[in-house]
Amino acid sequence: MKGIHQLPQIILASKSPRRQELIRLLDFDFKVVLKEVDESYPEELKPEEVAVYIAEQKAKAYDGELNGEIVVTADTIVCIDDQILGKPEDAAHAVEMLQLLSGRVHRVITGVCILYKGEYNKFFDVSEVFFRKLTDEEITAYVSQYKPFDKAGAYGIQEWIGLTAIERINGSYTNVVGLPTEKLYQQLIRLVKQ
Ligand SMILES: Cc1cn([C@H]2C[C@H](O)[C@@H](COP(=O)(O)OP(=O)(O)OP(=O)(O)O)O2)c(=O)[nH]c1=O
Numbered sequence: 001m002k003g004i005h006q007l008p009q010i011i012l013a014s015k016s017p018r019r020q021e022l023i024r025l026l027d028f029d030f031k032v033v034l035k036e037v038d039e040s041y042p043e044e045l046k047p048e049e050v051a052v053y054i055a056e057q058k059a060k061a062y063d064g065e066l067n068g069e070i071v072v073t074a075d076t077i078v079c080i081d082d083q084i085l086g087k088p089e090d091a092a093h094a095v096e097m098l099q100l101l102s103g104r105v106h107r108v109i110t111g112v113c114i115l116y117k118g119e120y121n122k123f124f125d126v127s128e129v130f131f132r133k134l135t136d137e138e139i140t141a142y143v144s145q146y147k148p149f150d151k152a153g154a155y156g157i158q159e160w161i162g163l164t165a166i167e168r169i170n171g172s173y174t175n176v177v178g179l180p181t182e183k184l185y186q187q188l189i190r191l192v193k194q
Pocket residue numbers: 013014015016018019074075076077078087108150151152153155156157158176177178
């Protein structure tokens with residue numbers, strides 16, 4: 001037990017350093033435990049459903065292995081014109097994604113799954129991100145220097161490109177980084193106190 005609300009131990013099943021840092025800042029007693037999970041999804045799902053579906057798959061890997069802990073998993077996708085952008089496969093793919101996002105608004109959806117006492121509690125958050133027009137030079141320089149291959153949509157809002165090219169966002173900032181902390185906090189308290 002730790003933090004203002006004294007929650008049980010949390011297992012953050014995520015290799016993402018940004019998620020680990022955010023959950024640390026929430027002041028939880030947590031540890032990181034990782035498992036390989038297949039991130040494929042049924043094609044007919046809507047973007048919001050995809051993020052939640054993958055988050056749930058990540059949590060399912062812990063079913064039956066818990067002893068009162070809370071498992072938290074998440075999945076972040078970028079969505080433009082109903083096209084889902086995951087992580088880029090290589091530099092050319094990253095450049096293509098950023099050219100698509102340049103000068104336009106897109107949605108970032110993070111699905112979250114909380115596994116507690118055998119129940120899967122799922123939700124998602126959506127943020128709109130407004131990019132100014134990026135030049136091709138900026139895009140290629142960013143991709144070669146920052147190698148955003150571990151990031152949905154090929155960019156990090158917390159990096160150089162986010163600081164210099166995002167005009168504004170509508171919604172939660174931490175949701176774009178990979179974990180909607182305000183919603184997650186409310187859900188955790190609701191589950192533990194009920
Ligand atoms: C859009 C955006 C995404 N991201 C990150 C969040 C996620 O870590 C990543 C999307 O990939 P995910 O598959 O959501 O997560 P992950 O593979 O990094 O970690 P795990 O599955 O173990 O939890 O992109 C940023 O850091 N900044 C951004 O602005």
